[in-house]
Amino acid sequence: MLNIEHLTHTYGTGAKAHLALKDITFAVEPGELVSIVGPSGCGKTTLLRTMAGLMRPTGGDLTFLGNEITSVPEGLAMVFQDYRGSLFPWLSVESNVRFPLKRLGLSKADLDARVSESLVAVGLTGFEDRFPFQLSGGMQQRVAIARALAYRPKILLMDEPFASVDAQTREDLEDLVLSVKKKFNMTILFVTHDIDESVYLADRVVVLSKPPTFVVTTLDIPLSDNRDQIETKEDPEFIRLRGEVARLIRHPKSDDVTIPVADVA
Amino acid sequence: MSAVATVPVRRGVTPKVTRGLIGVAVLLILAESVSRLGIIPGNILPPMSRVLLDTAGLIVDPEFLHDVGSTLTAWAIGLGIAILVAVPLGLVLGSFRIAYEASSAVVEFMRPIPSVALIPLAILVFGQGTDMKIALVVYASLWPIFFNTVYGVRDVDPVAKETARTFRLSRVGILARVSLPYAAPLAATGVRISAAIALIVTISAELLAGSASGIGSYILRISSGGGDTSLVFAGTIVAGLLGMLINFVLVAIERKIFAWKKEGVA
Amino acid sequence: MALTASISTANRPRASREPQSARRQWWSRFALRWIVLAVLLALWQLATMAFPSPFFPQPIRIFERAALLWLPGPNGVLTPSMLNDVLPSMGRVLLGFAISVVLAISLGVAIGLSRKFADYVDPIIQFLRAVPPPALIPIFLVLFGTGDEMRVLLIAFGTAWPILLNTIDGVRSIEELKYETATVFRISFVSRLKRIVLPGAAPKILAGVRTSLSLGLILMVISEMVAASSGIGFSIVQAQRGFGFPDMWAGIVLLGIIGFLLNTLLTVIERRILAWQRSSGRETA
Numbered sequence: 001m002l003n004i005e006h007l008t009h010t011y012g013t014g015a016k017a018h019l020a021l022k023d024i025t026f027a028v029e030p031g032e033l034v035s036i037v038g039p040s041g042c043g044k045t046t047l048l049r050t051m052a053g054l055m056r057p058t059g060g061d062l063t064f065l066g067n068e069i070t071s072v073p074e075g076l077a078m079v080f081q082d083y084r085g086s087l088f089p090w091l092s093v094e095s096n097v098r099f100p101l102k103r104l105g106l107s108k109a110d111l112d113a114r115v116s117e118s119l120v121a122v123g124l125t126g127f128e129d130r131f132p133f134q135l136s137g138g139m140q141q142r143v144a145i146a147r148a149l150a151y152r153p154k155i156l157l158m159d160e161p162f163a164s165v166d167a168q169t170r171e172d173l174e175d176l177v178l179s180v181k182k183k184f185n186m187t188i189l190f191v192t193h194d195i196d197e198s199v200y201l202a203d204r205v206v207v208l209s210k211p212p213t214f215v216v217t218t219l220d221i222p223l224s225d226n227r228d229q230i231e232t233k234e235d236p237e238f239i240r241l242r243g244e245v246a247r248l249i250r251h252p253k254s255d256d257v258t259i260p261v262a263d264v265a
Numbered sequence: 266m267s268a269v270a271t272v273p274v275r276r277g278v279t280p281k282v283t284r285g286l287i288g289v290a291v292l293l294i295l296a297e298s299v300s301r302l303g304i305i306p307g308n309i310l311p312p313m314s315r316v317l318l319d320t321a322g323l324i325v326d327p328e329f330l331h332d333v334g335s336t337l338t339a340w341a342i343g344l345g346i347a348i349l350v351a352v353p354l355g356l357v358l359g360s361f362r363i364a365y366e367a368s369s370a371v372v373e374f375m376r377p378i379p380s381v382a383l384i385p386l387a388i389l390v391f392g393q394g395t396d397m398k399i400a401l402v403v404y405a406s407l408w409p410i411f412f413n414t415v416y417g418v419r420d421v422d423p424v425a426k427e428t429a430r431t432f433r434l435s436r437v438g439i440l441a442r443v444s445l446p447y448a449a450p451l452a453a454t455g456v457r458i459s460a461a462i463a464l465i466v467t468i469s470a471e472l473l474a475g476s477a478s479g480i481g482s483y484i485l486r487i488s489s490g491g492g493d494t495s496l497v498f499a500g501t502i503v504a505g506l507l508g509m510l511i512n513f514v515l516v517a518i519e520r521k522i523f524a525w526k527k528e529g530v531a
Numbered sequence: 532m533a534l535t536a537s538i539s540t541a542n543r544p545r546a547s548r549e550p551q552s553a554r555r556q557w558w559s560r561f562a563l564r565w566i567v568l569a570v571l572l573a574l575w576q577l578a579t580m581a582f583p584s585p586f587f588p589q590p591i592r593i594f595e596r597a598a599l600l601w602l603p604g605p606n607g608v609l610t611p612s613m614l615n616d617v618l619p620s621m622g623r624v625l626l627g628f629a630i631s632v633v634l635a636i637s638l639g640v641a642i643g644l645s646r647k648f649a650d651y652v653d654p655i656i657q658f659l660r661a662v663p664p665p666a667l668i669p670i671f672l673v674l675f676g677t678g679d680e681m682r683v684l685l686i687a688f689g690t691a692w693p694i695l696l697n698t699i700d701g702v703r704s705i706e707e708l709k710y711e712t713a714t715v716f717r718i719s720f721v722s723r724l725k726r727i728v729l730p731g732a733a734p735k736i737l738a739g740v741r742t743s744l745s746l747g748l749i750l751m752v753i754s755e756m757v758a759a760s761s762g763i764g765f766s767i768v769q770a771q772r773g774f775g776f777p778d779m780w781a782g783i784v785l786l787g788i789i790g791f792l793l794n795t796l797l798t799v800i801e802r803r804i805l806a807w808q809r810s811s812g813r814e815t816a
Binding site for chain 1: 422423424425427428430431432433434438442443446447449523524525526
């Protein structure tokens with residue numbers, strides 16, 4: 001569905017050139033939740049922006065549904081880390097969810113149904129007329145997720161969506177992602193720097209190195225589909241997997257790569 | 266900070282109003298006595314009681330109301346045109362750096378020209394009537410609205426624009442549905458500043474051109490006719506009340522429209 | 532570090548990538564502004580040549596007249612127009628403005644510090660600041676006569692309100708913690724004013740001064756147009772009545788230049804005073 005092959009990106013040119021993404025290859029298949037995890041500053045956001053068509057990488061092939069990504073493709077939605085910036089402060093919760101639908105030429109009934117269905121899915125019924133400033137951070141991010149759901153994307157990109165909320169809210173939102181994934185049979189690409197989160201949510205984890213970034217490995221997560229914040233995280237398999245991801249991030253086993261320590265600082 | 270701010274709001278309403286009334290009363294009594302005691306002769310500073318009576322009389326005088334209507338017409342049309350020109354211009358120039366750079370030298374030279382300096386030219390081109398007043402109001406009101414819109418557009422959260430892009434909104438769509446609402450509160454502040462300037466310019470033009478009607482023309486007619494100073498004061502007081510009313514209404518509208526702005530309207 | 536920097540440039544894809552091209556960009560921007568200005572001037576010239584109108588003289592004529600009227604002679608002698616119009620105008624506006632700044636800031640600090648005092652004077656201030664100052668000209672003529680006092684006082688009165696309101700606002704915006712800190716260190720009232728209140732309110736005060744500056748020029752011009760025998764405003768009206776349209780336009784251009792220079796001066800002052808914080812230069816109500 002989403003194919004990334006030998007993606008590279010260099011910022012700047014000449015002497016000041018900075019190789020951010022060295023060689024990234026992976027794919028996302030329909031119905032999968034793939035999480036991308038890597039150390040802070042490893043270019044996760046750059047990677048996601050290139051996939052969303054918000055910027056062009058300097059090299060490599062990106063295709064979505066068989067088409068090369070040159071600008072934001074149809075059928076893609078994104079949830080940003082910065083919900084404050086991403087929600088429109090002058091629109092009520094409902095209007096924020098409605099915002100991207102105007103262009104789609106839906107009937108009034110269809111539109112209303114999508115909006116209310118999405119708000120139900122994220123647990124925000126009763127908050128339709130509130131404005132973003134009247135909601136907590138976690139609730140604001142729920143609005144952003146509801147908006148993406150109502151848009152019915154073929155793929156949902158999430159850029160560290162829960163990095164700015166407190167730990168308790170974060171767990172609730174993680175479970176929300178799992179539940180809407182199941183409910184809408186969504187394909188989701190989830191970027192995070194939190195190892196537990198990446199393993200807990202994903203069917204597959206793509207582990208990235210420090211910059212210049214390459215894919216250290218892609219790891220299948222053979223945990224059951226019914227995950228639970230307490231039980232799953234006690235599961236020895238979960239503990240083994242998170243340990244492995246952590247080790248891979250710290251000590252990439254790829255032999256042909258020397259870790260450029262100077263560049264990290 | 267919060268403790269200091271909330272105290273007068275909660276229990277300060279009544280004392281605040283009383284104090285305000287006391288302040289006004291003291292000023293009026295002072296002005297009245299200065300005039301009555303002959304410290305300043307009555308024909309220069311008429312007793313306030315008479316001025317207030319004259320003001321009350323003016324407010325219901327149909328002839329004077331016609332003057333007020335004339336001033337307000339030019340004011341409103343001019344301000345309206347200025348908004349229609351300045352907001353789209355500010356949106357575009359605020360969004361595209363090159364366009365802004367290209368226009369900046371011209372803008373920097375035109376903006377400081379005091380609008381009233383153009384009155385003689387406007388009289389030549391548009392005559393002494395409403396058209397002339399409107400043209401001047403447009404020129405004077407343009408700048409605050411334009412600059413505030415530009416600043417507002419520059420302040421638009423980049424994430425908001427990217428969000429709109431991921432939903433495949435066109436450039437024009439982003440301008441209309443993201444940048445415009447984002448810039449609106451600041452643009453509205455510009456409109457409020459312009460509204461005051463527009464009134465100043467309208468009345469200036471009326472005073473100078475000797476227009477057929479308008480508050481400025483009324484004040485000019487009475488004072489140059491060697492007429493009653495008290496009526497001149499009354500006319501000026503009405504102009505002040507009008508300015509207050511305009512400001513009050515605009516602030517109320519801003520509060521209502523921009524309720525989503527948590528910080529409120531300054 | 533390097534990466535966060537790169538991500539932020541990624542938001543602005545056209546941002547400069549290396550110092551060389553940055554410098555080139557600066558030059559191209561600089562060139563762009565002035566080329567556009569020059570092109571517009573040329574168009575103005577061509578338009579006035581193609582469609583001659585007495586009201587719209589050719590810009591070349593306007594600049595010729597302006598040079599003749601105001602540029603000092605080769606021996607440095609000031610022209611009569613400079614002596615009789617420009618200098619008196621500048622004197623009036625600067626004096627009126629100075630009076631206004633001193634009074635409005637002092638009063639604003641007092642009102643900003645005392646809620647009670649503010650309550651007493653608030654309705655009066657709200658009314659007086661709403662009076663369009665030109666409407667006061669007839670009254671000021673009666674009260675202060677037709678001399679320069681009337682003009683200086685009108686300028687002072689009209690420009691005082693934005694400064695006053697912004698000073699009040701600025702003083703009120705200072706956090707209580709700053710005063711508490713001062714109390715802990717047993718700092719006297721006077722030095723609190725100098726070291727906490729005025730610097731804390733300075734950004735707002737200066738924003739008010741900026742708004743007032745253009746108001747001051749407006750009042751200078753209108754007061755000279757209505758009743759004066761000298762000044763730039765007077766000369767513009769005289770030129771119009773005497774059908775000296777290039778002179779009228781020259782006066783307008785001169786006012787633009789004076790406004791530009793005063794504004795630049797204010798920006799320099801602002802930068803010095805507010806070196807500790809970046810000012811936005813935004814107008815406030």
